[in-house]
Amino acid sequence: KNEVEQSPQNLTAQEGEFITINCSYSVGISALHWLQQHPGGGIVSLFMLSSGKKKHGRLIATINIQEKHSSLHITASHPRDSAVYICAVPDSGGGADGLTFGKGTHLIIQP
């Protein structure tokens, strides 16, 4: 079963700062998900990536398959980015199995 470690667990930063959230996993995977959970509880999928880098607005996600590591970056952070960010990977790498979630990074951006 895949084990997922996220860091940091909690992060408080000032508006405008560059944010990096890290995710490491133990078993090789076909794809990794980054999710955002808003304070109200709703969950939004930010990225699903299997190699390289993806960018959406101020969000950038990278993955290094060989090192079993992914990062989520937020440029020019804003208070509305405050949320819990969660990475998720297939339980055993791929195929017909469920997902294992990291414990999440609780991000607070102060104005």
Place this chain on the structure above:
Amino acid sequence: GAGVSQSPSNKVTEKGKDVELRCDPISGHTALYWYRQRLGQGLEFLIYFQGNSAPDKSGLPSDRFSAERTGESVSTLTIQRTQQEDSAVYLCASSLSAHLGKLFFGSGTQLSVL
């Protein structure tokens, strides 16, 4: 609708009663997942359906939990003889195909067992 729909949005029940939660995935999505999130805790995988394959039930916490899905449509999660520790938000998500598509989440069912 365009998104994943879950019902009911809130359910209060007495300990020992059975409950049934429903998830309507996005049309055409072959993969459907059920998760649970207890207050202040992370997401916990429960069960996963992919097309007509046998579901991955490895996350179900006990035999009181079961889920069904008819084809690639609606899924129901049933909890029998509910216990207070079953209180949580139950979330459903769907994707175009397992692990190869973005996940789309419903807004969840808040279950409270008194």
